[in-house]
Every structure is written in C-alpha cells, then in structure tokens.
Amino acid sequence: MTDGTDSPDEAREADGGHERPVRADARRNLDSLLKAALDVFATSGVDAPVREIADKAGVGVGTLYRHFPQRSDLIKAVVRNEMDACADAAVTLAAEHEPGEALSRWMLRFTDFIMAKRGLAAALHSGDPAYQALPAYFDERMIPALQGLxxxxxxxxxxxxxxxxxxxxxxxxxxxNLGQGDDPAATRRMIALLVDGMRYGAEVKG
Structure with missing residues (x-):
C-alpha cells in the first residue's frame, strides 16, 4: 500500500476529534492503521514501536505520523473507531434479526469490544487528559444504540x-473485565446468561 496524502474529497477523517477531508487512498491507509494498531496494542501493549504498527498496516512511518502526530492521537482514534463499529452494529442487527436475538447478538459484540480494549487499558487509565473525552463519547454512542435494541x-x-x-x-x-486471563468463551457464556435472565418477567406490550 502506498502512502496517502491529505486532499479534499468526500471521505472524512477523524483525527484527534476533528474531521478533515481525505483522499480515498488516505482513507484506506487510515483504516489499515487503526486495525493494525488495535492488533499490535493487544499483543505488544500501547508502548509498541510505531514502526511495528506501520509495517503491519503496510504503510510508511511518515503516513502514521501524518494521521497521528502523538501516540495518544492514535490510541484515541482506535478506541473511537471501535466504539463506532460496535454502536453501528446495532442498526444492522436490528434489521437482520428478531428483537430478542438482535439484543443478544449486540451484547456479545459489545463484549468483544470490551475484551479487545484491554490492550489499551494502561493508557486509558493513566490519567492523561488526552483521553478525558472518551467516556462521554462512549455514552453518546453506546447508550442510544443499546437503548433502541x-x-x-x-x-x-x-x-x-x-x-x-x-x-x-x-x-x-x-x-x-473480570480478569485478563479469563477465557473469552466463558465470558461470552456469562453474557448470554445475563441476556437470558432479562427475559424473566417480560411482557408483550400492546
């Protein structure tokens, strides 16, 4: 993948909470960087070398720094991107499944998001003011998505x-979040039991 440079286009890039127009190839680079960063942070921690992330994304280090001048910019973008993907999944699930099944599937999707975010915990709980806006963004995206389901x-x-x-x-x-060493399959079973328990006392309206 070649390095992309920013120029006006219909695509939009969220960079540190501010939107900028980007070219299609730059958008692809950005998507690759966010996915690569999530994977690398999960395995190597948030202090992993930026070259490892760039290499995994198939872009140059210069492209990474152009999109994310500070490491905190990259971490924020990764978290926001995962929040958006999880929240947006609610619409798709509601269209494809019965209401109870859609709710159950989204809760499992949410569980995957929480478990994937563990690799970012050291940064997110560091007290760095760069991450102060993320809890409000979480509520803004996740609460309406789940409430609809x-x-x-x-x-x-x-x-x-x-x-x-x-x-x-x-x-x-x-x-x-019960523990870093938990079996993901066991966690998903607990979430399934939680959703099953919500059916107790349910009544059909109207």
Whole structure:
C-alpha cells in the first residue's frame, strides 16, 4: 500500500476529534492503521514501536505520523473507531434479526469490544487528559444504540421493561473485565446468561 496524502474529497477523517477531508487512498491507509494498531496494542501493549504498527498496516512511518502526530492521537482514534463499529452494529442487527436475538447478538459484540480494549487499558487509565473525552463519547454512542435494541426487545416480550441501557452496559462491561486471563468463551457464556435472565418477567406490550 502506498502512502496517502491529505486532499479534499468526500471521505472524512477523524483525527484527534476533528474531521478533515481525505483522499480515498488516505482513507484506506487510515483504516489499515487503526486495525493494525488495535492488533499490535493487544499483543505488544500501547508502548509498541510505531514502526511495528506501520509495517503491519503496510504503510510508511511518515503516513502514521501524518494521521497521528502523538501516540495518544492514535490510541484515541482506535478506541473511537471501535466504539463506532460496535454502536453501528446495532442498526444492522436490528434489521437482520428478531428483537430478542438482535439484543443478544449486540451484547456479545459489545463484549468483544470490551475484551479487545484491554490492550489499551494502561493508557486509558493513566490519567492523561488526552483521553478525558472518551467516556462521554462512549455514552453518546453506546447508550442510544443499546437503548433502541432494548426497547425493541421489551416491546416484543423478549426482555423485561425495568432495565436501562446504561445499567446493562455496566453489567456487560463488568462481566467482560473480570480478569485478563479469563477465557473469552466463558465470558461470552456469562453474557448470554445475563441476556437470558432479562427475559424473566417480560411482557408483550400492546
């Protein structure tokens, strides 16, 4: 993949919370960098050499620094990108599955997001002010996404009606963060049990 340079186009790049127009090839580079960074951070930690990330993405180090001048810019972009992907999955799941199944599948998708984020924990909990806006962004994206699925499940009689999306997110995150050495399959089973328990006391509306 060749290095991309920024120029006006329809594609948009989120860089440190600010949008800039980017070319299609630069957009591809950006997507590759975010995926590579997530993988490298998961295996080598957030202090991994930037060249390792650039090499895995198939771009030059200069491209990485052009998009992300500071390491914190890259970490923020990785987290926001994963939040967006998880939140956006709610729309797709709601269109493809019955309400209860859509809710269950999204909770498992959310669990995958939480477990993938473990490699970034050292940075996100470091107290660095660069990451202060991420919790608000999490609420902004995740709560409406889950609330829509939850409302659909409640209306269909697939979930009880006294649960708030914010509560369910906290429960899912806690189950997914029980320990670094947890078996992902076991965590997913616990999440499935959590969702199954939400069916107790459910009533079909209307």
């Amino acid at each position: 939850l409302d659909g499940a409640v209306a269909a009689g697939a979930a009880r009606g006294d649960i708030e999306a914010s509560e369910l997110l906290r429960a899912g995150a806690q189950l997914s």
